[in-house]
Amino acid sequence: MVLGGSSARGQTPTYATGSDDGVSGICLLCGVNNPNRAASTSSLTDFSDFTVTLGLGSVSVYQTLIFPSVNTQQGCDEVVVHIGNSSNVLTANLLTGVSIGTWNGSTSNNDAITINSATLTLLGGGNEAEIRFKPTAKFDRVRVTLSSALLSANLGTFRLYFAYKTAKIPSLATISSQSICDGQSFDLTSINPADNNNYTGGSYTWSTMQGGSAISTTVTPPVGTTTYWVRYTKDACYDDKSFQITVKPLPTFTSSLTSSVCSGSTFSYSAIGGISGTTFSWTRAVVSGISNASGTGNSNSISETLINTTSSPKNVTYVFNLTANGCSSSFNLVVTVNPQPSLASITSQSTCVGQSINLTTLNPTDQTGTSGGTYIWSLTQGGAALPSTTITGSAGTYTYWVRYAKDGCYSDQSASVTFNTIPATPSVSAPSICTGSYGVFSIISPVVGYVYNWYTASTGGSPIATGTTYTTPGALSSTVTFFVEGVNGTCPSATRGAVTITVNPKPPSPHVNISSN
Numbered sequence: 001m002v003l004g005g006s007s008a009r010g011q012t013p014t015y016a017t018g019s020d021d022g023v024s025g026i027c028l029l030c031g032v033n034n035p036n037r038a039a040s041t042s043s044l045t046d047f048s049d050f051t052v053t054l055g056l057g058s059v060s061v062y063q064t065l066i067f068p069s070v071n072t073q074q075g076c077d078e079v080v081v082h083i084g085n086s087s088n089v090l091t092a093n094l095l096t097g098v099s100i101g102t103w104n105g106s107t108s109n110n111d112a113i114t115i116n117s118a119t120l121t122l123l124g125g126g127n128e129a130e131i132r133f134k135p136t137a138k139f140d141r142v143r144v145t146l147s148s149a150l151l152s153a154n155l156g157t158f159r160l161y162f163a164y165k166t167a168k169i170p171s172l173a174t175i176s177s178q179s180i181c182d183g184q185s186f187d188l189t190s191i192n193p194a195d196n197n198n199y200t201g202g203s204y205t206w207s208t209m210q211g212g213s214a215i216s217t218t219v220t221p222p223v224g225t226t227t228y229w230v231r232y233t234k235d236a237c238y239d240d241k242s243f244q245i246t247v248k249p250l251p252t253f254t255s256s257l258t259s260s261v262c263s264g265s266t267f268s269y270s271a272i273g274g275i276s277g278t279t280f281s282w283t284r285a286v287v288s289g290i291s292n293a294s295g296t297g298n299s300n301s302i303s304e305t306l307i308n309t310t311s312s313p314k315n316v317t318y319v320f321n322l323t324a325n326g327c328s329s330s331f332n333l334v335v336t337v338n339p340q341p342s343l344a345s346i347t348s349q350s351t352c353v354g355q356s357i358n359l360t361t362l363n364p365t366d367q368t369g370t371s372g373g374t375y376i377w378s379l380t381q382g383g384a385a386l387p388s389t390t391i392t393g394s395a396g397t398y399t400y401w402v403r404y405a406k407d408g409c410y411s412d413q414s415a416s417v418t419f420n421t422i423p424a425t426p427s428v429s430a431p432s433i434c435t436g437s438y439g440v441f442s443i444i445s446p447v448v449g450y451v452y453n454w455y456t457a458s459t460g461g462s463p464i465a466t467g468t469t470y471t472t473p474g475a476l477s478s479t480v481t482f483f484v485e486g487v488n489g490t491c492p493s494a495t496r497g498a499v500t501i502t503v504n505p506k507p508p509s510p511h512v513n514i515s516s517n
């Protein structure tokens with residue numbers, strides 16, 4: 001038996017507000033007086049009282065106090081029944097005729113207890129007491145029964161003041177929602193909520209649905225909002241609380257992650273993010289073969305002139321860092337910097353009208369050292385390709401263009417080609433001289449710009465003189481023939497013109513006879 005005061009032990013009590021009473025067995029004077037007083041919370045000092053005749057065997061009087069609802073969790077409620085008598089100090093022995101049990105509707109839970117020193121707590125002067133016990137079944141009412149057969153003669157008038165129940169159930173604090181970035185994990189145990197009723201020593205179980213199976217407490221939820229549930233269990237009683245994690249998407253890169261540029265050309269690029277409000281920054285490290293120093297930027301734009309000092313393509317990597325809604329990600333933009341070709345100059349060419357030149361024989365080398373590109377010949381710089389690179393032409397000088405392209409980069413160079421007219425066979429005056437004189441020859445109507453070569457044979461041999469006139473190196477004593485060709489650039493006349501000089505003998509000296517008359 002315990003001495004103490006009435007208390008709900010820190011919990012909000014739920015009082016019985018309904019009543020039912022009756023007599024089991026035959027007893028005309030037995031019953032419950034003022035039963036509604038025990039079911040009213042307007043005054044906790046009011047009471048009903050039981051009248052029963054001592055020693056009637058199977059007769060008993062009962063009052064059932066009804067709670068507003070069935071308990072939510074079995075075995076988690078404590079029932080407190082406040083009793084008393086009219087005069088004597090209560091003891092367990094005096095109360096041997098009193099039993100208390102729970103019902104669920106019209107069905108008894110068959111859990112009636114008799115009063116003993118462990119369940120009896122005396123109050124005030126000792127003629128009031130509380131009976132405390134924890135039912136294990138669902139219930140919505142408690143019945144107090146006074147048995148005539150077990151009634152103590154010293155009990156006096158038995159009083160029933162009220163009954164209440166306290167749910168000894170944990171009550172978890174609210175959990176604030178959390179947000180993380182995609183790919184991050186979250187430790188659910190870091191937000192285990194406190195119990196508002198200060199029940200300690202219980203266990204937490206996390207799940208994806210209320211009362212569901214336990215999951216790992218380290219979670220990596222998908223993008224969006226995911227709800228988790230935690231159950232805190234103490235002495236088989238529990239409370240559930242939900243909690244939401246919002247996973248924010250990482251900023252994405254929707255523009256191309258590869259590009260190319262020719263060495264020496266401006267590389268311009270604007271990165272595009274998949275989330276509105278994304279901020280950008282980038283870095284570029286030094287690359288062997290690229291003369292640029294390292295670079296940085298704090299926007300989505302790049303405008304740089306990259307210089308490749310080699311004859312091979314070089315990759316330059318820009319590392320973009322993107323931030324949106326507090327989440328960050330990085331992407332690599334790889335730019336291939338191709339060598340910029342630079343063609344050597346082409347020596348001017350000439351040929352004869354009627355002959356052809358294959359322009360591919362003039363393909364100039366790339367001075368940067370690249371190879372494997374393509375050559376395209378055209379009539380204008382960057383123009384359409386010629387249908388054939390073997391060309392002929394009428395007399396005149398023409399300009400052709402060649403483009404060398406490699407990996408999207410190119411260089412142009414011009415070539416001058418001259419088609420020369422083939423000279424006609426030269427005509428030469430044919431003088432007559434006297435023996436012992438020098439021969440002097442002249443081209444009839446020479447063409448300015450032509451070269452005239454003199455020979456002693458109609459074909460072959462080497463020139464004995466060059467010019468529009470020719471004077472024999474010595475005196476001639478007999479008739480002789482010389483040959484001459486006209487040359488326009490590299491084009492000689494088809495045949496050599498022949499000229500024969502006649503060498504006449506000198507007449508004898510005249511003989512004069514002088515006669516006298």
